[in-house]
Amino acid sequence: MNEEFPIAVTDVVKRYVDFTAVDHVSFVVPKGTIFGLLGPNGAGKTTTIRMIMNIIAPDEGSITVYGKPSREAAARSIGYLPEERGLYRKMKVLDHLVFLGEIRGLNVATARTRSESWLKRLDLDSWKAKKVEELSKGMQQKIQFIGCVIHEPEILILDEPFSGLDPVNARTLKDLLLEFREQGKTAILSTHVMEQAEKLCDHIALLNRSKVVLAGPMSEVIRQHSGNKFILRGNGDAARLEGIEGVERITSRDGSIEVDLAPTMPRSTFLRHATAQFQVESAVAHEASLDEIFVKVVGGDAETGGSDVSSGLSDS
Amino acid sequence: MPRLEDPMSAVVFPILKREYLTRVRSKAFWISTAIFPLLMIGFTILPSVFMARTKSSPDPIRVVDQVGDFFPVLQEVFNKRPADERGAEFQAEDLKGRTVEDARRQLNDQTEKGDFQGYILVDGKSIDEGTIVYYARNPSSALAGDGTRSIFREAITQYRLQKMGLKGPQIESATKRLDFDVRKATNDPSKEESGVSAFLMSVIMVMMIYGSLIFYGIYVMRGVLEEKSNRIVEIIVSTVRPFDLMMGKILGIGAVGLTQISIWALFALVLTAPQIGVALSLSKELMPTMNLTMLLFFPVYFILGYFLYATMYAGIGSMFNSEEDAQQMASVVTMLIAIPVMTMFTIIKNPGSNLAVGLSMFPFFTPILMYLRIAIQTPPMWQIALSIAIMLVTIVFMIWLVSKIYRIGIFMYGKKPTIPEILRWLRYT
Numbered sequence: 001m002n003e004e005f006p007i008a009v010t011d012v013v014k015r016y017v018d019f020t021a022v023d024h025v026s027f028v029v030p031k032g033t034i035f036g037l038l039g040p041n042g043a044g045k046t047t048t049i050r051m052i053m054n055i056i057a058p059d060e061g062s063i064t065v066y067g068k069p070s071r072e073a074a075a076r077s078i079g080y081l082p083e084e085r086g087l088y089r090k091m092k093v094l095d096h097l098v099f100l101g102e103i104r105g106l107n108v109a110t111a112r113t114r115s116e117s118w119l120k121r122l123d124l125d126s127w128k129a130k131k132v133e134e135l136s137k138g139m140q141q142k143i144q145f146i147g148c149v150i151h152e153p154e155i156l157i158l159d160e161p162f163s164g165l166d167p168v169n170a171r172t173l174k175d176l177l178l179e180f181r182e183q184g185k186t187a188i189l190s191t192h193v194m195e196q197a198e199k200l201c202d203h204i205a206l207l208n209r210s211k212v213v214l215a216g217p218m219s220e221v222i223r224q225h226s227g228n229k230f231i232l233r234g235n236g237d238a239a240r241l242e243g244i245e246g247v248e249r250i251t252s253r254d255g256s257i258e259v260d261l262a263p264t265m266p267r268s269t270f271l272r273h274a275t276a277q278f279q280v281e282s283a284v285a286h287e288a289s290l291d292e293i294f295v296k297v298v299g300g301d302a303e304t305g306g307s308d309v310s311s312g313l314s315d316s
Numbered sequence: 317m318p319r320l321e322d323p324m325s326a327v328v329f330p331i332l333k334r335e336y337l338t339r340v341r342s343k344a345f346w347i348s349t350a351i352f353p354l355l356m357i358g359f360t361i362l363p364s365v366f367m368a369r370t371k372s373s374p375d376p377i378r379v380v381d382q383v384g385d386f387f388p389v390l391q392e393v394f395n396k397r398p399a400d401e402r403g404a405e406f407q408a409e410d411l412k413g414r415t416v417e418d419a420r421r422q423l424n425d426q427t428e429k430g431d432f433q434g435y436i437l438v439d440g441k442s443i444d445e446g447t448i449v450y451y452a453r454n455p456s457s458a459l460a461g462d463g464t465r466s467i468f469r470e471a472i473t474q475y476r477l478q479k480m481g482l483k484g485p486q487i488e489s490a491t492k493r494l495d496f497d498v499r500k501a502t503n504d505p506s507k508e509e510s511g512v513s514a515f516l517m518s519v520i521m522v523m524m525i526y527g528s529l530i531f532y533g534i535y536v537m538r539g540v541l542e543e544k545s546n547r548i549v550e551i552i553v554s555t556v557r558p559f560d561l562m563m564g565k566i567l568g569i570g571a572v573g574l575t576q577i578s579i580w581a582l583f584a585l586v587l588t589a590p591q592i593g594v595a596l597s598l599s600k601e602l603m604p605t606m607n608l609t610m611l612l613f614f615p616v617y618f619i620l621g622y623f624l625y626a627t628m629y630a631g632i633g634s635m636f637n638s639e640e641d642a643q644q645m646a647s648v649v650t651m652l653i654a655i656p657v658m659t660m661f662t663i664i665k666n667p668g669s670n671l672a673v674g675l676s677m678f679p680f681f682t683p684i685l686m687y688l689r690i691a692i693q694t695p696p697m698w699q700i701a702l703s704i705a706i707m708l709v710t711i712v713f714m715i716w717l718v719s720k721i722y723r724i725g726i727f728m729y730g731k732k733p734t735i736p737e738i739l740r741w742l743r744y745t
Binding site: 017053055056076078080081082084085086087088089090091099100102103104105144147148151 | 327330331338342546547548550555727740
């Protein structure tokens with residue numbers, strides 16, 4: 001269990017004076033996956049992550065990291081990139097990375113070697129003697145990322161890592177994340193951008209108004225919320241498809257035909273019947289995008305505008 | 317007693333090291349380190365240089381000697397004086413048949429034009445009654461003062477004694493000048509230095525404690541505010557407890573303070589070494605003297621005071637987002653440091669009084685007042701020990717209290733928190 005699910009959040013509650021930031025939240029993060037902690041701003045993502053990092057303590061429930069309570073688990077086995085992140089501007093890049101390595105338990109020599117190889121890898125080698133303030137914002141974000149993986153953690157927790165990244169740097173970060181997963185390591189990714197989550201995450205938990213409203217493996221979530229649906233293209237009379245057993249609705253749209261099937265109807269059976277009545281050129285099983293699912297589940301209910309960061313830990 | 321945080325962990329060291337190195341390597345550190353000795357040189361050397369220069373060539377003073385044999389006596393007294401106590405030279409002015417009124421009219425004009433800085437009329441009446449008037453170009457000038465006045469006083473006394481029929485050696489023994497000095501009453505001859513110099517030195521040292529407590533305290537507050545506005549604090553706190561981050565900062569900046577003070581102390585020792593003092597031609601009175609007790613207790617009370625106040629300043633830094641917001645609360649703490657300085661002269665007058673003992677035991681005043689008492693009149697050992705014990709307890713309590721505020725405060729962005737909100741943080745886990 002512990003080996004399979006490095007992080008388990010069980011029935012966690014965090015209350016502040018006049019509101020509940022996290023309300024009975026539970027989820028497990030399977031090893032070797034990228035886990036998406038999704039939700040609109042103010043849903044409780046950052047508070048949940050801060051509790052996993054033991055920066056704040058939950059009022060109820062428990063959080064375990066490799067089976068140990070998070071307050072006992074070595075924070076050093078996790079690499080954490082907070083949403084509110086920055087660097088000492090007056091420090092030199094290499095000195096800064098060595099410092100971050102040192103407070104994560106590395107000795108100076110190891111911290112230096114690893115920093116230098118990371119700087120080379122991310123094309124920042126020529127900047128290592130420059131002060132942080134001389135770097136562009138994108139470069140500074142790369143430095144922050146190096147700082148969070150320099151101690152080679154087994155788990156990575158990234159809070160809104162793509163915010164403010166240009167497409168090139170976003171691509172670099174995505175590649176690094178995928179590589180991290182290939183090494184069998186585990187990552188939690190918090191984001192409110194569903195397209196990114198859909199491309200990267202294997203499992204998700206969707207938070208809204210401090211509660212988990214949707215959770216599970218990505219493929220399952222998509223399938224459950226996509227319904228049993230086909231998009232057909234071809235020649236023939238669409239109306240004849242309506243007679244086929246298990247068909248609930250036919251909608252013609254822009255030269256293609258959307259077919260809603262009864263949930264229990266196997267798609268292959270439908271296709272066999274359909275080709276008999278209709279000259280099918282292409283048939284695609286429709287999948288809802290995560291964005292659509294998000295809007296459907298959260299609906300007009302999504303709290304917008306409020307940020308769980310600007311209000312810090314206290315009441316907003 | 318509240319539950320204390322676990323002892324600091326080893327991770328404090330890299331934080332301390334970073335705080336120390338980034339500051340000691342900065343230009344600002346070396347500039348502020350250099351300014352103090354330069355000021356010290358300014359205060360000790362410049363006045364003597366300045367005085368030597370102004371003494372070198374003051375314009376002479378004309379003396380109209382109407383009694384006829386007073387001027388030689390005056391000249392003799394003048395010549396016997398050491399060069400740096402003489403003041404302006406005297407020149408005899410003959411009436412040459414003019415009336416006193418005519419002569420004065422001419423002398424007034426000449427004084428105006430600048431041949432000499434003024435003139436003095438001496439007649440029988442002024443010698444009998446001891447009333448001398450000095451007509452000066454610039455009556456407010458300091459040069460019209462001490463040297464000339466005391467030479468005149470002595471010359472008139474001698475002239476009167478001569479008229480009474482006393483001879484040279486008798487006059488000399490009758491008018492022998494008094495040397496009045498103040499020394500500390502002690503059985504240890506090494507501590508028996510001149511009162512003025514010791515007093516001056518204790519005030520300087522106390523002011524140094526006062527200045528450095530505020531300076532390094534604000535330095536800590538700025539550091540905390542900087543970490544918040546840089547948004548680096550959460551990156552660090554993911555693997556370091558806020559308590560360790562806070563202690564690392566306080567210790568690191570404290571080490572910077574000790575480094576700076578050691579450089580100054582070294583400089584002061586070099587400057588006050590006898591050979592160097594002679595080379596710089598400092599006069600004996602201007603040479604500050606250090607006594608060993610003062611020197612030993614300086615680091616003790618600086619370090620205690622620093623821990624108490626730096627912790628408070630760190631707490632204030634954690635509560636706010638900008639120096640402007642923090643200003644109000646910081647000035648309350650700064651006031652706490654300043655109050656004992658205001659009571660300083662009351663304490664100096666009577667350092668053993670109940671008031672002085674009481675105030676110097678109040679932990680927020682101890683670094684300045686107890687140190688002041690040690691500097692001017694060593695208090696009983698038990699009082700020193702008790703003051704240190706009270707401070708240690710207060711420091712531990714303050715660190716406990718502030719660390720509770722700090723670990724919440726460093727994540728607070730946005731609006732300025734109110735006092736009730738801050739008190740609520742104390743209950744958060």
